[in-house]
Amino acid sequence: MKRIYLDYAATTPIDPGVSEKINKISFELFGNPSSLHSFGREAGNALEESRKQIASIINARPDEIIFTSGGTESDNLAVKGAAFANRKKGNHIITSAIEHHAVHETCKYLETSGFDVTYIGTDSNGVIEPDEIKKALKKDTILISIMHANNEIGSIQPIGEIGKLARKYGIIFHTDAVQSTGHIDTDVELLNVDLLSASAHKFYGPKGVGFLYKKNNIVLDPQLHGGSQEFGLRASTQNLPGIAGMAHALEIAVKELNTESKRQVFLRDKLINSVLNNISNTKLNGHRTKRLPNNANFSFSFIEGEAILLSLDFEGIAASSGSACSSSSFAPSHVLEAIGLDVETARGSLRFSIGKYTTEEDIDFTIKSLEKIITKLRKMSPLCRS
Numbered sequence: 320m321k322r323i324y325l326d327y328a329a330t331t332p333i334d335p336g337v338s339e340k341i342n343k344i345s346f347e348l349f350g351n352p353s354s355l356h357s358f359g360r361e362a363g364n365a366l367e368e369s370r371k372q373i374a375s376i377i378n379a380r381p382d383e384i385i386f387t388s389g390g391t392e393s394d395n396l397a398v399k400g401a402a403f404a405n406r407k408k409g410n411h412i413i414t415s416a417i418e419h420h421a422v423h424e425t426c427k428y429l430e431t432s433g434f435d436v437t438y439i440g441t442d443s444n445g446v447i448e449p450d451e452i453k454k455a456l457k458k459d460t461i462l463i464s465i466m467h468a469n470n471e472i473g474s475i476q477p478i479g480e481i482g483k484l485a486r487k488y489g490i491i492f493h494t495d496a497v498q499s500t501g502h503i504d505t506d507v508e509l510l511n512v513d514l515l516s517a518s519a520h521k522f523y524g525p526k527g528v529g530f531l532y533k534k535n536n537i538v539l540d541p542q543l544h545g546g547s548q549e550f551g552l553r554a555s556t557q558n559l560p561g562i563a564g565m566a567h568a569l570e571i572a573v574k575e576l577n578t579e580s581k582r583q584v585f586l587r588d589k590l591i592n593s594v595l596n597n598i599s600n601t602k603l604n605g606h607r608t609k610r611l612p613n614n615a616n617f618s619f620s621f622i623e624g625e626a627i628l629l630s631l632d633f634e635g636i637a638a639s640s641g642s643a644c645s646s647s648s649f650a651p652s653h654v655l656e657a658i659g660l661d662v663e664t665a666r667g668s669l670r671f672s673i674g675k676y677t678t679e680e681d682i683d684f685t686i687k688s689l690e691k692i693i694t695k696l697r698k699m700s701p702l703c704r705s
């Protein structure tokens with residue numbers, strides 16, 4: 320059976336060129352980058368080369384890139400690191416109600432250690448109004464953390480504007496750019512950010528590796544203690560094959576970005592328009608245009624997202640109901656709740672995220688299958704009155 324993967328926001332397959340690079344480096348440059356002999360020096364040079372590549376792509380300096388084990392660690396290092404290092408200056412943190420768990424749960428944790436956190440709401444399209452952040456500012460605000468693009472509903476936030484505000488008040492500004500890096504422009508100067516998190520497996524790189532951009536003047540408390548790797552901010556021997564693979568993956572993603580994003584916007588819009596036009600009682604979640612090129616999230620009234628998901632899976636189509644973390648629990652996603660969906664509507668929601676291996680044929684087949692599945696499930700649904 321043909322299988323169609325439409326869950327690129329959860330993770331992407333590795334680019335073949337990237338996996339080749341990882342294999343090669345694993346064998347040829349196995350030295351510890353901190354070792355002083357030639358094996359170590361060679362590995363160290365490759366490490367610094369990767370740092371330069373990534374820095375240049377996001378318009379940063381090489382010494383502003385810290386390698387980590389992925390998006391979650393980058394978010395933890397940014398948020399906890401900035402909070403604990405600046406505790407003497409203040410105790411207040413501003414974040415949004417739609418952050419990924421990696422930021423959301425980290426902020427919840429900080430509350431248990433005495434920090435005061437404000438969770439800013441969004442409009443019904445899942446977009447944050449910079450004015451709302453301005454209103455939430457306190458004398459002792461030390462950190463603002465707002466994601467660049469949402470992983471569930473794809474909405475893109477006005478990061479540049481929020482960054483300007485943060486600069487004006489001298490507050491550290493972090494953005495979780497895990498969904499946007501390699502997919503839309505993430506120039507740190509245009510975004511006005513001090514800290515930016517990214518993860519390789521969301522842009523066709525390997526799993527378990529990511530980076531944190533940290534502007535030079537920003538002080539962080541390390542969250543892993545040990546050796547002095549990564550400017551003393553992240554102990555542990557660097558995962559050079561993964562890091563070099565990530566740098567290569569980001570280069571490819573950025574090179575393909577213009578053509579690929581146009582292609583994906585076309586497929587995304589075909590999916591969105593067909594679903595909204597052909598299937599009754601259906602709504603799009605997230606902003607119609609200020610959204611990731613690869614994201615479509617719908618609510619189908621009267622039925623459960625999980626039931627649609629399983630029926631799609633039976634047809635070989637992989638989508639996602641809620642984020643991966645909440646899909647095993649019955650609680651509706653905090654993101655769908657934040658944009659004002661009632662519990663029933665949130666439960667009938669499904670995310671489709673497309674990628675560079677998605678074809679128009681895949682989308683056409685998905686639309687047909689969806690129509691068939693929704694009709695069938697609604698016929699059986701006790702909730703359906705239409």
Ligand SMILES: *Cc1c(COP(=O)(O)O)cnc(C)c1O
Pocket residue numbers: 328329388389390391392394419421466468469470495496497498518519520521527529
């Ligand atoms: C996937 C994701 C993360 C977590 O990244 P990992 O590399 O899986 O730890 C964090 N934030 C967002 C927005 C994500 O989509």
